């Protein structure tokens with residue numbers, strides 16, 4: 001049997017697990033709701049059990065895996081195997097590697113989930129085309145992975161662009177305890193909240209035809225792009241998203257910004273106007289520099305694929 005790795009992407013909603021081969025290909029995968037997995041078990045124990053089941057169900061010998069890689073949301077101390085802070089999981093200062101070692105003798109490595117997505121892009125995706133890029137993942141929050149000269153910046157705590165300050169209104173409280181963090185204004189969750197608010201303030205908006213403030217999703221404004229209310233929400237969202245990217249570009253001037261997350265497939269409605277906005281406001285435009293903004297090629301499997309490249 002060829003070499004294989006068991007890799008995880010632990011999210012607030014689901015835990016994904018996959019068997020990944022030497023070439024970074026997903027051989028088989030499964031997912032389970034995070035809440036359920038953690039009901040009667042620590043995260044470490046849940047992952048080992050999940051790995052054993054995944055192997056058994058797909059004809060792999062658990063003991064033969066070449067390693068286990070785990071992507072975690074939040075601040076990850078890679079060297080000591082400790083999940084220092086994960087707001088979405090309500091876990092802090094947890095030695096996950098030591099816990100997993102209670103149930104298996106495998107070589108185990110952990111890393112931040114957005115860093116692993118950037119690693120997957122670098123090895124197998126859109127990132128192959130660039131020497132330097134920043135991958136920005138837009139989801140419930142905003143994460144990032146920074147690649148310079150084909151290397152992922154490996155510092156456990158770096159690249160937390162989601163907590164850059166992009167306003168000084170002191171009005172948007174972040175789960176980290178601060179105000180006006182980038183992700184309170186430009187994440188998918190922020191977009192949903194902004195759309196809700198706009199509907200409540202504009203009872204004549206066309207969005208009411210298909211949605212109520214309770215059923216709004218991150219796609220709603222894109223479905224109603226000829227509605228002036230939706231248009232206004234989108235314009236302001238693009239500016240907020242753009243302002244964070246401008247800060248990143250002003251510091252690093254990478255060759256590209258790679259965007260991941262469900263909204264990144266909105267090419268005409270989001271990526272194109274975003275790229276224009278950013279290029280009109282970055283400092284280096286005065287030197288003739290232009291940044292490319294491109295969607296990630298990675299599927300939702302990028303997290304588990306990236307974890308394979310920890311080895």
Ligand SMILES: [Zn+2]
Nearest residue numbers: 163174176181
């Ligand atoms: Zn924050």
